[in-house]
Amino acid sequence: MDAAGSDVQRECNQYAGKALRDFIITKGGKLLCSKIIHLIHNDKVKSQVSKVLNECEQRMYKSVAFPAIGTGQAGQSPAKVADDMLDAIVEFASKKSVQHLKKIRIVIFQTDMLKDFAESLKKRDYSDPSTTGSWISTFKCNRKQPTETKKPMVLEKKVYLATFQICGESQKNVDAAESWIKNLILKEQLENSISDELIENFDEKQIDALADLQRKKLVSIELENKLSPPHIKISGISRDVCCVYVEVQKIIQKIKDTQEERSKAELVYNLVEWRYPGSNDSFVSFDKLTNMHLEDAKIAKKPHLVVKINKKNYKVDLNTLQATDDQGKTINIQRMPKNEGKL
Helix, strand or coil: CCCCCHHHHHHHHHHCCCCCCCEEEEECCCCCCCEEEEECCCCCHHHHHHHHHHHHHHCCCCEEEECCCCCCCCCCCHHHHHHHHHHHHHHHHCCCCCCCCCEEEECCCCHHHHHHHHHHHHCCCCCCHHHHHHHHCCEEEEEEEECCCCCCCCCCEEEEEEEECCCCCCHHHHHHHHHHHHHHHHHHEEEEEEECHHHHHCCHHHHHHHHHHHHHHCCEEEEECCCCCCEEEEEEEHHHHHHHHHHHHHHHHHHHHHHHHHHHHHHHHHHEEEEEECCCCCEEECCHHHHHHHHHHHHCCCCEEEEEECCEEEEEECCCCEEEECCCCEEECEEEECCHHHC
16 A cells, blocks of 8 residues: 555545445556555455456456455465465456456465465466466467368368466566567477478378377478468477478378379380289289289299289299289289280
8 A cells, every 4th residue: 555655545545434345446546557456355365356357357457466365464375365366267267258358467475475376376277278378377388289180181270378377576587587488489489391292182191190290299280282382381399390391201202102103003004914813714904003013023033922812812923923822722813915015
């Protein structure tokens, strides 16, 4: 009261005995605030905090600061006061109707009381940023995590807040700690992009792989497939971004290898056709990839190659063109050149 000045004291005297609620509101006086809410003492700390918060919302105040109510001459337990005050703030912050009050501070003057409020904060779960995270904290850092999706070419992500609770002996110390943490985080941040036409060919399998990388490495992966060429943007902590960058390059290279293999298989099939016995003394063509593997093995003069015929493993003798299954059954296969002059 002394710090607020004599004008505030006179205003309190004017309203004394006329208060219809558990508090009276005066001007800020010499304090760096527009209004002071003076509580009329009772032991119901949670109720008092709730009423003050609701009053601030109704008056469209943007911020409010509380002391550790009841821990002075009233002699209440700091641990209980911490729980009661934070319970009230959490309940208030959870209301969807709240629009105006954006910042709630609890100012602790007694150093030994910090641990009680810190312990009370630790007991709470701030996993939902739409409720408590943005109300109780003085500093937040965004980290992005994925939400997996089954729809191809759509990589969804959900933003969670990593909340830092900073306690200090003065606002200056708290501001300095906040600035230090922000600078530390920014130094560790990195953004990297990969541009490649093959990104346009990503299907559900590749999207799931990206989502898995997001979840495990806690990075943000943005898929921009409408650009030309399409690109993938990776952002987060530098070491994680570098790791994910390498993994995404591997995914793209695998698609490239698969396309090249299919193209080669098509070319080989136009030159030579390998077949295995079907029904009624007819022969059936191997699939194009197996056809290529058989031809490559023969050109490399390999003696044997294991292939699948009707979902069973057969060991093909590339000299005799006989294939034997695991039970010892042997069948004859054929190699039919389509253009003798080029083989």
